Amino acid sequence: MAERVNIERRRQAIYGWLLLSPAMILLSIFAFYPTLATLWSSLFSRGTRRRASEFVGTENYADLFADPTFWLVVQNNLLYAAITIPVSIAIALAMALWANSKISARGFIRTAYFTPTVLPMIAAANLWLFFYTPGLGVLDQIGSLFGLPSINWLGQPETALWAIIIVTIWKEAGFFMIFYLAALQTIPEDLKEAADIEGTSRWTYLRRIVLPLLMPTTLFIVVNAMINSVKLIDHLFILTKGGPSDASKLILYYIWEMAFAFFDAPHAAGMTILVLAVLCIVATIQFFYIDRRTHYQ
Amino acid sequence: MTRFSRFMESFAAILLAVVWISPLMFAVWAAFHSTSDAVNFNLSSAWVLDNFRTAWSGAPWLQYFLNTFLLVTVVLIGQFILTTLAGFAFAKLEFPGKGFVFVLVLMQLFILPEVLIVENYAMVSRLGLFDSILGVGMPYMASAFGIFLMRQSFKSVPMELHEAARIEGCSLLGILWHVYVPLAKPTYLAYALVSVSTHWNNFLWPLIVTNSPETRPLTVGLSIFGAPENGVDISVISAATLMSVAPLLFAFLIFQRQFVQAFLRAGIK
Numbered sequence A: 001m002a003e004r005v006n007i008e009r010r011r012q013a014i015y016g017w018l019l020l021s022p023a024m025i026l027l028s029i030f031a032f033y034p035t036l037a038t039l040w041s042s043l044f045s046r047g048t049r050r051r052a053s054e055f056v057g058t059e060n061y062a063d064l065f066a067d068p069t070f071w072l073v074v075q076n077n078l079l080y081a082a083i084t085i086p087v088s089i090a091i092a093l094a095m096a097l098w099a100n101s102k103i104s105a106r107g108f109i110r111t112a113y114f115t116p117t118v119l120p121m122i123a124a125a126n127l128w129l130f131f132y133t134p135g136l137g138v139l140d141q142i143g144s145l146f147g148l149p150s151i152n153w154l155g156q157p158e159t160a161l162w163a164i165i166i167v168t169i170w171k172e173a174g175f176f177m178i179f180y181l182a183a184l185q186t187i188p189e190d191l192k193e194a195a196d197i198e199g200t201s202r203w204t205y206l207r208r209i210v211l212p213l214l215m216p217t218t219l220f221i222v223v224n225a226m227i228n229s230v231k232l233i234d235h236l237f238i239l240t241k242g243g244p245s246d247a248s249k250l251i252l253y254y255i256w257e258m259a260f261a262f263f264d265a266p267h268a269a270g271m272t273i274l275v276l277a278v279l280c281i282v283a284t285i286q287f288f289y290i291d292r293r294t295h296y297q
Numbered sequence B: 001m002t003r004f005s006r007f008m009e010s011f012a013a014i015l016l017a018v019v020w021i022s023p024l025m026f027a028v029w030a031a032f033h034s035t036s037d038a039v040n041f042n043l044s045s046a047w048v049l050d051n052f053r054t055a056w057s058g059a060p061w062l063q064y065f066l067n068t069f070l071l072v073t074v075v076l077i078g079q080f081i082l083t084t085l086a087g088f089a090f091a092k093l094e095f096p097g098k099g100f101v102f103v104l105v106l107m108q109l110f111i112l113p114e115v116l117i118v119e120n121y122a123m124v125s126r127l128g129l130f131d132s133i134l135g136v137g138m139p140y141m142a143s144a145f146g147i148f149l150m151r152q153s154f155k156s157v158p159m160e161l162h163e164a165a166r167i168e169g170c171s172l173l174g175i176l177w178h179v180y181v182p183l184a185k186p187t188y189l190a191y192a193l194v195s196v197s198t199h200w201n202n203f204l205w206p207l208i209v210t211n212s213p214e215t216r217p218l219t220v221g222l223s224i225f226g227a228p229e230n231g232v233d234i235s236v237i238s239a240a241t242l243m244s245v246a247p248l249l250f251a252f253l254i255f256q257r258q259f260v261q262a263f264l265r266a267g268i269k
Helices: A002-041 A059-066 A068-100 A106-118 A121-132 A138-145 A157-185 A189-197 A202-213 A215-231 A234-239 A251-260 A265-296 B003-031 B035-040 B050-058 B061-092 B098-108 B117-126 B133-140 B144-155 B159-167 B172-183 B185-201 B204-209 B218-225 B234-254 B256-267
Strands: none
Touching (some): A002 B061, A002 B133, A068 A106, A068 A215, A068 A251, A068 B003, A106 A157, A106 B003, A106 B234, A106 B256, A121 A138, A121 A234, A121 B218, A121 B234, A157 A215, A189 A202, A202 A215, A215 A265, A234 B218, A251 A265, A251 B117, A251 B204, B003 B050, B035 B234, B061 B098, B061 B133, B061 B144, B061 B172, B061 B218, B061 B234, B098 B144, B117 B133, B117 B204, B144 B185, B172 B185, B185 B234, B185 B256, B204 B218, B218 B234, B234 B256
């Protein structure tokens, strides 16, 4: 009997590893090895024809920290995150509350809110180009109705990043709405009835009952929005290319530019490692939160 | 609840909806009008198809469509196979090292493939997959997210079914194929929708790995077509944009309910 259990255990171990191996091989090739390789290559200088690449320790990182463009890009990305995360979440919440209430034209409203989610970021950028183009664009034409001067939204440092931020919010709010919509549907009807009997105002009901119940969803969305604030940069390629004078450049775009336009892989690697470190912190928060949620259940 | 505030709320909701859909509506307007009519908002002007003709002849769109279609298919097939096998191993088999490997897989949720572009590019070149559709798709096949999703789905299958199939003399892979896979159909559908829309829309990685019209997906083709150096006007860009989003957009409008539910199912872990 014990021998049969042993055989069964060995059989499961063999099958387990066999079934896992294709996925593990690909994960190793395209996630784990590249992470280590990035860390390794961030410690070497850039090889040129005259001078071979050599070990320089943390010099690449020191260069980055001394590079004003790097700090500008970090600052841009922080602003990008600080605005897009709360604003898109607030809009998503309003959208979900409306899409879930007994409102006229609900079907149209839901579709309109969600549509940007299925469009590629590149296509979204093209659509917004029509809004931002100076002189001919929709925004300028609306402005000229009120006698406002033409504004080159994408062409001046003060507005370029904001124009980018608006496109991002437009793109992701509808996506986050879906999660709120799902969470709203799990809130029992009798809570609302009880609140109505007590004569609670709708605002109090929202603030004291709905929002606390949506808290786990909100945390989940916050983590997603944080990841998006690193990842969503495709529209930069169409709208501003990071300009003017780096005013709208974000970190991932800078990594791309460093590696594939300036061919400076070591500094790109250094930045990649810094981004991964930040993502690790986000991951830790996420794991911590998952832990907490399981305690609730 | 007063009737007035109810009205105001409906009004705000519809206003937001109109604002949200307006970029798309303006693109439709611009695509079907000559450039001067489009930017002057000449409401009485004729609806024309010239922009679509110009856009269509300006780039190998058919090839781009085919590439995108192949890409999403290759990625999806790869993901289905790999995540099914790995998800099943994590859900139903006991073996040493399982917990450790699972944490490794979870870590990949945060090591975004987008961030590792430099080394992944080197890896794809080393494997001789540069400028190939397989090269674009391969880094996404072992999706940690998919593995996680399949594991959750397989975990909910009762052990009795597994035992019954085994008594019938089914092999382990046979059980996976005949018992688990059919029961996970809704999860596969949800995952397929999320995966297809993600990779249909993906841009940065394909931009790096492709270098010729024979492999370039729609998003990259569209960005090259619309580049300012090419000097195409807003109406033609709008037409090209609408063309490239049309298949996914129509699919979304037709299967809206399933689409939204798919995103929900995939999002709630």
